[in-house]
Amino acid sequence: MSDTLTDPLLGRLVDGRYLVRECIGAGGMATVYLAFDKRLERLVALKVMRAGLGSDLDSSEFTARFRREAKAAARLTHPGMVRVYDQGIDGEISYLTMEYVEGENLRQRMNHEGCLTLGEALTVTEGVLDALAAAHRQDLVHRDIKPENVLLDEEGRTKVADFGLARAVTEVTSTSTGTIMGTVAYLGPELVSRGTQDARTDIYAAGILLYEMVTGHQPFTGDSAIEVASRHVHEDVPAPSESVPWLPPEFDALVAQLVARDPDDRPMNGAAAVTMVRQARSLIDDPTLDRRADPPSGAILLTGDDDDATTVFDPAPAGATVVLPIGLGESAFAPVSVGAEMIEDDPEAREPVAPQRRGLWWSGAILAAILVLGGVAFWWYNSVGPGAFTTVPAVAGTQQDAEQVLEAVGLVTETEFQFDDDIADGTVIATDPAGQTQVPNGALITIIVSKGPEMTAVPALVGSNQDDATAAITEAGFEVGETEEKPSDTVPKGEVLSQDPESGETVRHDSAISLTVSGGPAPVSFPDVVGQSEADAQATLGEDALVVSVKRERTDDQPKGIVFKQDPAAGDDGIRTDAITIWVSDGPPLVDVPNFVFDAVDEAVQNAKDVGLIPELRARWPFSSRDRIADQSIAPGTDVERGTDIVLIYN
Incomplete structure (x- = not known):
């Protein structure tokens, strides 16, 4: 019988949107179908909750909980999760639509x-x-x-x-x-x-x-x-x-x-x-x-594509x-005795056959003879035969000294060189076998000679950060020595300024390498340069390697060329190479000269003072009436510095 006849959902349009094409899985809680989303034109996995899950329950409660959990799952967007696209109820069908994973x-x-x-x-x-x-x-x-x-x-x-x-x-x-x-x-x-x-x-x-x-x-x-x-x-x-x-x-x-x-x-x-x-x-x-x-054992992997073959399913997959x-406590699950099944791990194994007692007497006689002959052979081998033993003499000094001593008692020598931190180069460390050991005549004895302490080239550490330098020291087999921190205006904090021993030197492998590390620019207190000339201020600030930015403005606070303001202020804390801005006076502010011609003399004098000019009166003629201003030394509309002298000429 076809699936179409046995499953009423196949071919159905769920919720007016999802066209069910085929069943792709079933479980205790739901059945999963491959469906086509007609609205978004894509394949989706349609999970339909098993009929009767909430039949004995409050259907509204089941629906509410189902929707809540579906929405919670839909919020998860991790790439390792199957995405939940939608959920809904269509008649008796509670469903979810999810990402279809090939x-x-x-x-x-x-x-x-x-x-x-x-x-x-x-x-x-x-x-x-x-x-x-x-x-x-x-x-x-x-x-x-x-x-x-x-x-x-x-x-x-x-x-x-x-x-x-x-x-x-x-x-x-x-x-x-x-x-x-x-x-x-x-x-x-x-x-x-x-x-x-x-x-x-x-x-x-x-x-x-x-x-x-x-x-x-x-x-x-x-x-x-x-x-x-x-x-x-x-x-x-x-x-x-x-x-x-x-x-x-x-x-x-x-x-x-x-x-x-x-x-x-x-x-x-x-x-x-x-x-x-x-x-x-x-x-x-x-x-x-x-x-x-x-x-x-007993597991059989089923392969093949014979659709007509009879398949046996476990009663509980x-x-x-x-x-x-649930909720009954551990007493509800008292331990259950589970029978152990003996599994034959090696089907080709055979039970050993019990030994027979025939010929035991002859076996004993033969064994006794073997033991007697073996004892005689052992005595001959160790007393006069090639297996006679010699005691390895203890040796010291140079390689040549050790060879002479060992060869004098009939032993054969070979030399092996090893690094040793305590024994000088060329001096014998030991022998293998060690001295006072019993060995056969003519045995090979290895003389172990010191090469002195292992010498290793010091790695280049200057310019690397402290952590990398420490790792490089350890990786090269050296000890990490003292680390000193010094301020530097040019080297970033934590970078190695110098090392001891220096890069490329060959020293003992267990030597300690000390580092001098930049602490960055040193702390400073910003000096007071207000009232100094621009040149003096630059020199003062340069002592702390401060980066100076100069701005020029007209002001009455200081004469031209004198610093009248700074930021940061004097006494503020900072570090060397910090930036500071100074304002240098460009002279008094400019004044737009008014037109005083035809003004009354006293009025003109007062107006000139009001705008910051210093007026001086002069008569055009010896017998002038001092009535009106007839002329002025600076043309009207001219910009001049405040405090500039101006001559007002009256008739």
Whole structure:
């Protein structure tokens, strides 16, 4: 029977916008369809909540909670999350539209590849935790992390789906029914036993996910969901190396932290967990990261494209969503006895055959003969044969001295040179084997001769910053000596001014290198230059290497060429090379000379004084009447400095 006949949603236009094309997945809470958004003309993933989720509940409460969680998920814009575009209700259908990701989910990847390499598993886990970190920063908990909700796009990037859906459903169902919906293999103990959850519940699920990717199986199995849940509550997750012995202890420690039964022992959120994953990866070598565990015993990867083949499904798939009671306390999940299944790891192994007792007497006789002959041979070898021993004499002094002593007793010598900080160049340090050791005659003795202390060229440090210089000293094997700070007008603060020993010198490898580091310009108090000439002010300010900016203005405060103002003010604190502005007087302000002609003499004199001129009266004729001004020495409209003399001539 075709899907069109069995699924009434196929071909339907949901909410007048989304044309359903095909079913691409189904779970305990929802079914996912590939749909075409006719409004925006793009493919989307349409997630339709399972019919009956809220049938026994207040439908308005379910709708409100569903919308709230969908809106919260839509606010998340991390590249590692499947984007939520829209949500709505169309009749009995509650739906979400989300980004359609081309690729496969993690469950599919594990089904056709078996175990992932350690490096790929850590990369996927890091991507999941990075996305969770963004959600946790907004106080959102995913609560249903499992392989089915981890998507891998065609470029191998990780995307996490279904943010908020488990919480949206559980908030309603747990209130009315006392149950919780979730994937039992990944539920945190605190969620199972007490119904409580936070960011650490997501971390637990991510840890189980990592365990499963590397080992190829989940840590706990059972005949029922309640049995698996009980094991999560009462048992610690076993170390992955119990299943895959070559896994390093750093990986075991990482998984143990992520899946600790007590939430307080786990990382607080996704960001903290990401940091732990990256630290663990940095401690594992590349060959180990590239290694992949063998599939667990009994695991068979199904391949082939025979659509007519009969497929047998597990009654409870690994990623199935189930209903469990919550809030009943740990007593509701008493430990369940789980039978252990003996697995034959080596099918070619055979049980050893019990030894037969025939011929025991002859075996004993032959053994006795061998022992007697061996004893005689041992005596001959150590007494007169080539295996006779010689005591290595203790040697000292030069290489030649040591060779003469050793060769005199029939030993063969070779020389090895080593650096030594305490023994002079050319002097014997020791022998191998050491002196007073018993060795066969003619044995080879290595004479270890000192090359003196190792000498190393001092690296160039001047011009680098202090941190880089210190790192370079340590990397070259030297000691970091004293560091002195000196002020400098030209070298930035923290940059190395000089070093001792200097660059290129060859010194002992354990020598200390001292640094002189720039402290930047020295502090100064701005001097008072008001009242000084421009040249004197420049000289005074130059003593502190201050950068002087000169402005010229006309003023009565100071004579021309004299500083009448400065900024910063005298006494302010600063540093050498700071900028300072001084104002130099360009003389008194200019006055626009009025026209005094025809003005009364006394009035003209007063007006001249009012504008800042100094008037002088002169008569044009010896017998002038001193009545009106007839002429003036400066033409009207001329700009002159205040205080300029002007002659007013009267008739």
